[in-house]
Structures are given as C-alpha cells and as structure tokens.
Amino acid sequence: MRDILKQIWRFLRIAASGPGKWVSLLLLVFVIGCQYAAIQVTVRSIQWYADFYNALQKLDVPVITGQIGVFFALAGASAALYLVGRYARKVLQIRWRRRLTDTLVDGWLANKAYWLLSPPLVERAIDNPDQRIAEDCNLFCEFILGRDEGLRSGVLDFVMKLVGLYTYATLLWQLSTFTLSFNAFGIDVEIPKYMFWLAPVYVAIAVGLTHALGRPLSGRLAEEQKREADFRSALIHVRENAPAIALLRGEAAERHLLSGGFEQVARIWYQVIRREFIFGLFQRPYFQTVLRIPIFIALPGFLAGKVTLGGLMQLANSFQQVVTDLSWFVFNYKFLADLVATTRRMQRFLDAAQSVPADPANVVRPAPAGDELRVGNLTLRAPDNRVLLKINDLTIRRGQTVWLSGASGLGKSTLFKTLAGLWPYASGKLELPAGRLCFLPQQVYLPLVSLGAAAIYPALPDSLPRPEIEDLLRKVGLGHRLGAEADTAGGLSVGEQQRLALARVLAAKPDWVFLDEATSALDLDSERKLMTLLRTEMPDATFILVAHREPQGLSNVVRIELPEASVDTVTPAAEGIVQGNLALRMG
Helix, strand or coil: CHHHHHHHHHHHHHHCCCCCHHHHHHHHHHHHHHHHHHHHHHHHHHHHHHHHHHHHHHCCHHHHHHHHHHHHHHHHHHHHHHHHHHHHHHHHHHHHHHHHHHHHHHHHHHHHHHHHCCCCCCCCCCCCHHHHHHHHHHHHHHHHHCCCCCCCCCHHHHHHHHHHHHHHHHHHHHHCCCEEEEEECCEEEEEECHHHHHHHHHHHHHHHHHHHHHCCHHHHHHHHHHHHHHHHHHHHHHHHCHHHHHHHCCHHHHHHHHHHHHHHHHHHHHHHHHHHHHHHHHHHHHHHHCCCHHHHHHHHHHHCCCCCHHHHHHHHHHHHHHHHHHCHHHHCHHHHHHHHHHHHHHHHHHHHHHCCCCCCCEEECCCCCCCEEEEEEEEEECCCCCEEEEEEEEEEECCCEEEEECCCCCCHHHHHHHHCCCCCCEEEEEECCCCCEEEECCCCCCCCCCHHHHHCCCCCHHHCCHHHHHHHHHHCCCHHHCCCCCCCCCCCCHHHHHHHHHHHHHHHCCCEEEEECCCCCCCHHHHHHHHHHHHHHCCCCEEEEECCCCCCCCCCEEEEECCCCCCCCCEECCCCCEECCCCCCCC
16 A cells, blocks of 8 residues: 555656646645635535525525525535636646656657567567556546546545545534434443444445455456557557558458457456446445435434424535545545556556666667777677677778678667667677767658658658758659648558658768668669669768668678678778678679
C-alpha cells in the first residue's frame, strides 16, 4: 500500500508541475471551492426536509409554498455549482494530462528508449507504450479528479467527502437526541444517540466485505487491459502490413493469429466478470439499499413520538449523507483497482524509460573530432550473445566513398546502428568525426505528414520554403507526386520511398552519409542518376554504403569486404586501401 501511495504521489507531483502550474493550482482551488459550497447547499437541503415535511404535516399552505420556492433555489444553486465545478475540473484534467503525457513522451524518446526497450533488443520490453501514453495518462487524471457521475467519483471527491463528513456527522450528532432501548437475551440495552454510532459500524462491515470480495480484481483488471492492448496492436499490425498480407494471401494465417489474440481477451474477460459477479452479490444490493435504509433505522424515534415527520426526514437524510460519504470505498472499489493498475503500469514505463543510459553499449566514445571515423577492437553481438562481427582496426577519411559488402546477416546494418549509438550489444572503441552525420535505414520511415514535410524529415515542416521542397522532389524523380489529391507520403512504392529518403539527404546536406541498401529497389540507371546527384550536390561529403551490388554513379569507391564472425581482423591501409582479410576495389 505504501508503494502505491508513493507512486500516486509521484505522478501527482509531475502533473501539478511544469509551465502553467500556478494556473492549474488556481483551477484546483476553484474546484475545491465549488465542492465545499455544494456541501453547504446540501446541509441547507437537509434543513429543508425538516421545514417542508413539518409544514406538510401541519397542512401549513403558506409555509409549504415558500419551501417549494426554497427547493428550486437550492436545486438551481446545486446545479450551477456542479456545472461550473465540472467545467473547471475538465480543464484541469486536460492540463494535468498534457503534463503527464509530455513527461512520458520525453522519457520514451530520450536516449532512444523507444528503440532500446523494444522487443527485438530486450526480452522484457515495455508492452504497448501507446497505451501507457495515450490511455493511462488520461485514466490517471480521471481517477484523481473524478470521472463517473453519481456515487462513483475520484480521489479529489473522496478528500472533499472527508470535509463534508465532519459537517454531516456534526449535524447527525445534534439530531440524534433520543436513545434506542431494547432487550436482548434478557438484558436491557440502551444506546444513546444510536443513529450516530450505527453509521460507522454499518459502513465498516460493508468495507470489510467489499475488500474481501473485490481484492482479486486489481490484478485481473491489469491483465485485461494488457490483453486488450495486445489485440488492438495485432489489428493495427494487419492494417499497416496490408499490401504484404494481401500479396501473400495470408488472410487465413492472420485470422488464426487474431482469433488467438481475441481468445486471450475472452479468457481474462471471463475471469474478470466472474470476480465482478461475486463482488456484485454484495456491492449492488448495498448500493440499492444504502439510500433507503436510513429512514428505516430512524423510524423507532418517529414511532415513539420523539421526532416529527420533518425531523424523521432530516435525520434520515443526515444519516444517509454520513453513510454515503463513509461508503466511498465500497462504491469505488473497482475504480480504485483500476487506479492501482494504471499507476503501476505508468510507474514501470517511466522507470524503464529513465533507466536507459545515454550510451547503452560497452563502447568507448570520445567526443566527435577530426576528419576521420575510427573503429578499434569492435565486437558486435546478437541479443543471444552470438558474435556477429569483429573489427580490429578501421579508418575512413572525410570525402571518401566506401562500399561495405558482405554476406547477408553478417552485421552490416548492425554496424550502422552501433555507429549511431543504437546497438547495446557492442564493445570496443569508436571515434566519430566532427560534423553532421546522416543515417538512412533499409526500411524507409514514412511519417504521418504531407509529402513535402516527409521529404525534409526530421527537420520541421516549415524549415524550408515550399518552392525549395518541390524542387527537391523534382530532382529525385518525385515531381509527378506534386499536386496529388492525397498530399501524403502514403501510397509510395518502395522505389519512390527510397527516392524520398535520398531527398532527405539532399535537404540535410550532412558531412557524413551512411546508406543502408538505400537504392536496392531502383534500377541501375535511376540509381546512377541519383547517386551522381548526391555527389554533385555534396562534393565534400563522405559516403559509406551497405549494398549487395556495386554502387552506381559514384567514382573512387573503396570496397571493404567485411569478414565472417570467425575472422578477427579488419585492417585498412593508411590511404584507404584495405589490406589483410578485406578485398579492395577502386572504381
């Protein structure tokens, strides 16, 4: 319990911090003020019951008429406080959610955590980070500030109920003026102010039963949300890979996978509803009777002639308010179980993201300097500790064009990831050169932006004038896509995607360009024109290419044949001529 309270407090401090925290604090104070005013209206409403029903008992028409007017005034005040307070609470909720979302997104993106905590690299990856950011931040704010109408409410409402509880309990103490007398097993029993003492005893029994019946719900609800998110991710995966699935005619296989995913949802669903049914055997009858039982408990005083009809209604409503406030735990048990599950997920997510080091690999990385890229005693391993590639010594100078070749699966792409600081299973020494580095992966990334914005990604869309972007697209052979009805990067063929990626290189004009199979989907003539364009536009840049065929359109290419894992040495000569176990080809 202490740990979960610490976690909730941690995220509360995050939500209430940052830019605009004073505005959020004022909103919170305003919400609390509205709820406190609503308590006072409720207290006045309890008094109204006594005034109205006493007048009704006496058939006092003028007083009855006046009390009807008081009723509508109280109802109007209650409605106004509710609506204004609810509006302010919703504004505060989105502000808190924005702050939590920013914190989780920053943690996810910092130090490449979104990559280093993904399933290809770690066994226990963060599952469904989209759920943590998009849903859990929202749910946490709803649980704290309140989400549901009626008796189920948020933690803030609970705090205010504690405030109201003192007021209602004081009123109940003042109204409980008579003693309950009865005989039990031959013993005369007298309980003074029995209405006051009965309320906490009544609720304590209810809370004990609620916790005993509902405790297993928390774990099952957390598992249910995970299974739901996994199933949703599987559906998204089908949508994103629709062309490949359609070409392979993989509908039956995907149907099998989706059915399996849904069966996991259904299995945990049945576990949840069975536990909810058991829990509801007590909670639902309690919910339906708690607002009516107070009048039955107060009846002895009325039947004994110790209270009037109005006093009976006033006493019953006071008892009802005390019991209702004390029963917050009963009515909100499932709500609290969801809060615990959500907070724990957010805690695991943020802890994992913030634990990612800036350089996860065991690689010595001096500060970038000079005009050379140096690799020394570098060993690349797979996540299962299998050695992929060993390089004892490799130097590449600024302005060179280097072609890295070798068998598939050797680790060429992994070498690029290591140079970029993305591969955690590496050891050795890397000295990166000064200047701007640009890496193009095999799979071209298509962000959800316009074609023009995608052409200069990761630069911001307005960092280049539109005419320059259009000229860039024409240069790489995508001029026919300009003015298309759907101005997005979606729908591009693989070859067009590679043209788009090369446009990003032209837009960025880096000093060092790392191309991983960047032209594999292009014909030789197109490749020759594009690579010639790159060298013409960036005559002083260094190009390092991974490819299974000789690059076209580039001169003075130094070919480095990377060795198998069993070969331990990669040793280039001083002027870029590769010796030892490496093949050399100039052209």
